[in-house]
Amino acid sequence: MSTLRVRPSTVLFAILAVGGVAFGTTCVEACLGPGRAAVRLARTARLAERLQLTDLCLFTEARYTRHASQADRHAAFQDHPAALEHFPSGSLMPPSGAANRASP
Amino acid sequence: MLFHPVIIALLLSSLTSTAMVGASVPFAVRLLRRWDLASGSEAQLLLERRTYLVSTLVQLVLLAQLASLVLFVFNADRMASLFTGAMCAVGTLEADRFGFPALYANIALFFLAAAWLTLDHVDNRGWDYPLIRVKYAALLTLAPVLALASLAELAYFLGLRADVITSCCSTLFSGGGITVAGNSLAALPHGLALVLLCLTLLAVFALGLRFLVGGRGGTAYGAASAAAFPVALAAVVSTLSVYVYELPNHHCPFCLLKAEYGHVGYALYIPLFAATACGIGAGIAQRCADRASLAEAAQRTARCLAGWSLAGFAAFAIVAVCLVARSHLILFGPSAWRPLAEFVVGGGR
Amino acid sequence: MAGLERQRQLLDFALSSLARRPMKNLASLTVYTAVVFLLSSVMLMSHAIRREAAALLAGAPELVVQRLVAGRHDLIPTDRLATIRAVRGVAAAGGRLWGYLFDPAVAANYTFLVPPDRSIAAGTAIIGSSVAAVRGVGPGDVMSFRGYDGRPVAFTVTSTIAAESALVAADLFLVSEGDFRRLFGIPADRFTDIVVTIRNPREVRTVAEKIDAALPDARIILRDEMRRTYESVFDWREGMVLVLLVGAILAFAIFSWEKASGLSADERREIGILKAVGWETADVIGVKMLEGLVMSLTAFLAGYGLAFLHVFHFGARLFEPVLKGWSVLYPEFPLAPSVDEIQMASLFFFTVFPYTLATIVPIWRAAVVDPDMVMR
Incomplete structure (x- = not known):
């Protein structure tokens, strides 16, 4: 093999090195992430505590997904006994932790 | 789930x-x-x-x-x-x-x-x-x-x-709780556990060096590292964990993995598992050296594995010593050493 | 060093063999990357949301007491407050007033809430950032809603909640107690539910049992359960997504199998020649596995990196339609980058393991070819 030609493995190592550095960057960013967001998170957490909020505002379309922890297991059927859950977000949001409990 | x-x-x-x-x-x-x-x-x-x-x-x-x-x-x-x-x-x-x-x-x-x-x-x-x-x-x-x-x-x-x-572990590993293997391990006296661990590790090092230098006793080394595994685990459950948590009654081998204790469990378990696996492997490879076509290759593999295994046990030992040294807990006061010394001198009851 | 150099030669060989069929391999690399990208986007995003939820809901009420009538959540009478306060271990109890209002103008649901400190003056409101955005209102504007009796109730917006808090407050509409009762026709002796503070946090369960005994029609929700609701958000449903994606993974596995087994005459010749010049079957398998490893590693790094960019720098745009569903109000929330090692490990299992498994048999079949069969 002539010395001028780059070996394919060198190219691969270069590509993998770039990928590895990118991967490392994501890890570093993930480590720094919570720290940088701490102020925002703390402010929001204080707001949530002051307003006595119980849930995340992820899905606003249905009662039982807007305040999932306050809904019971049958909330999706509340409109009438055979009403199947029909909101799209119902497929992303589990029933609340309390709904899984047999008794208090 | x-x-x-x-x-x-x-x-x-x-x-x-x-x-x-x-x-x-x-x-x-x-x-x-x-x-x-x-x-x-x-x-x-x-x-x-x-x-x-x-x-x-x-x-x-x-x-x-x-x-x-x-x-x-x-x-x-x-x-x-x-x-x-x-x-x-x-x-x-x-x-x-x-x-x-x-x-x-x-x-x-x-x-x-x-x-x-x-x-x-x-x-x-x-x-x-x-x-x-x-x-x-x-x-x-x-x-x-x-x-x-x-x-x-x-x-x-x-x-x-x-x-x-x-x-949770507080009931499992504190004695008087549910009986699982961990419970009886936790009840092992600290001194006995540490002495056993030291003796076993010394035996492992001696056998390993003998194998690496003299090329003999590969099988014995495999057996020794297999035996060292349960002893090391027992020592972790009964004594090392106590040193880490600095609570006399907390013996959980899993809490060591948690971030509160600096994930120190990984530093203990990964070398231990790797060392045991490599040690057993060295023994097996050495046993294979009697085949004509493998005489040299098997010996080489066995040495290589034994080297890694020894390094693993050494890492485990170093981490264990560091944990004991760093801990604020003192299990063995000057007076506590006496029965231990008697135990060692007397060669066990 | 000789061993390393040998491996590197094999790697060179594997790479040039990949490069000889660029289109075919690029196509499968693209599909592979896309699979990794999708899976890791789902995982990264759900993990980040779970983390935020844990941080944000740490101060949620310790106990919420609801009243159930015929299996439905009903307004709770104020006299229950006294009953609850009488339970030993309860430090304080207060009524909450909150509910939903459907705004026909933009077909959106708002969450109306009376702040516990009752700090809002009558006739005014503080609104969440999404409400402000969807209605196009700001401080000083007036919003009017039809009350329960048909009479309009007007609110002057005094301020909006900062967009950085959208994850908990995007759809909030903070109003005064009087306005809330007037809008929904809630009598003065009723609350939506009751929030209880416990003296000793370790007694939450005992206190909950006592309240349950004192108020048989009550449903009690512990903070632990609220937290766990979000601990498992996307978790089992994310599992469902993964089960669905397993279909995609299977299709991908079949694709890789096909790709690997559809050996062209050229490739068979190549392998035949290799074996004729003295390569062992194990060497051929080794080279082919190396090819697979290169593909896996590249696809994994690329797919994961793209997913990270997608979720944390481009706001998970691709998932927006899914998360949005039919809701008009959709919070725009930044997520703090976070990576979960265990998820990464399972991601690796999901992608690399099936791929490698699927390519083994075709590789082996190619590797045991008889040289003379091919070159004849």
Whole structure:
């Protein structure tokens, strides 16, 4: 093999090195992430505590997904006994932790 | 609880592994009955060709099993927050009666898989398939363990329910709680545990150096490292954990993995598991050196593995000493050393 | 060093063999990357949301007491407050007033809430950022809604809640107690539910049992359960997504199998020649596995990196339609980057393991080819 030609493995190592550095960057960013967001998170957490909020505002379309922890297991059927859950977000949001409990 | 990404990944790997190894069992039986390297028959040719497929498959599957043990424990630790009363992996494993059996089966599988992979590696060094029968006989014994481990894991994950109130390490490892293996280990006197650990590690180092320098006693070294594993675990449960937590009654071997204790458990367990697996592998490789075509290659592999194994045990010992030295807890005051000294001098009761 | 150099030669060989069929391999690399990208986007995002939820809901009420009538959540009478306060271990109890209002103008649901400190003056409101955005209102504007009796109730917006808090407050509409009762026709002796503070946090369960005994029609929700609701958000449903994606993974596995087994005459010749010049079957398998490893590693790094960019720097745009569903109000929330090692490990299991498994048999089949069969 002539010395001028780059070996394919060198190219691969270069590509993998770039990928590895990118991967490392994501890890570093993930480590720094919570720290940088701490102020925002703390402010929001204080707001949530002051307003006595119980849930995340992820899905606003249905009662039982807007305040999932306050809904019971049958909330999706509340409109009438055979009403199947029909909101799209119902497929992303589990029933609340309390709904899984047999008794208090 | 089945629909949890990690659980799906674990089940995916263990069930496909079982299926793959299960599918190669008939082949292993046929090979054990028909293998004849001298023959040039078509059946023998087919067998020879097929061994490549089966070896590669089993290699891959067992590597996946090694990784899945780590994932299993890590996941158990992580899922503790989903169970009422659970604070670490113990609670998660206690949440269903198949939890601990699944863990034990996976640990057993880990070492068996490592042993088989060593065997396979050594076998590939020889030109005349020197260990082929041993390898496939070993596969036949490994297959049921793999199947059992997968079944236990499946039963465990199927049985997990988030509303179960589970007991945690504080009741399990404090004596007077539920009796599992950990409880009797936790009751082991600190002095006895440390002395046993020191003696075992010294024996391991002596045997290992003798093997590395003199080239003899490889099998003995394998046996010693296999024996060192339970002793080291007992020492971790009964004494080292106490040093880390600085609480006389907290013996949990899993809380060590948690961030509160700086993930120090990984620094203890990874070298320990690797050292034991390599040590057993060294013993196995050394046993293979009597085959003519392997005399040199097996010896080389055995030395290499023994070197890694010794390094692993050394790392474990260093971490253990650091933990004891760093701890604010003093288990052995000046007066406490006396019965210990008497014990050592008296050679045990 | 000789061993390393040998491996590197094999790697060179594997790479040039990949490069000889660029289109075919690029196509499968793209599909592979896409699978990794999708899976890791789902995992990264759900993990980040779970983390935020844990941080944000740490201060949620310790106990919420609801009243159930015929299996439905009903307004709770104020006299229950006294009953609850009488339970030993209860430090304080207060009524909450909150509910939903459907705004026909933009077909959106708002969450109306009376702040516990009752700090809002009558006739005014503080609104969440999404409400402000969807209605196009700001401080000083007036919003009017039809009350329960048909009479309009007007609110002057005094301020909006900062967008950085959208994850908990995007759809909030903070109003005064009087306005709330007037809008929904809630009598003065009723609350939506009751929030209880416990003296000793370790007694939460005991206190909950006592309240349950004192108020048989009550449903009690513990903070632990609220936290766990979000601990498992996307978790088992994310599992469902993964089960669905397993279909995609299977299709991908079949694709890789096909790709690997559809050996062209060229490739068979190549392998035949290799074996004729003295390569062992194991060497051929080794090279082919190396090819697979290169593909896996590249696809994993690329797919994961793209997913990280997608979720944390481009706001998970691709998932927006899914998360949005039919809701008009959709919070725009930044997520703090976070990576979960265990998820990464399971991601690796999900992608690399099936791929490698699927390519083994075709590789082996190629590797045991007889040289003379091919070259004849």
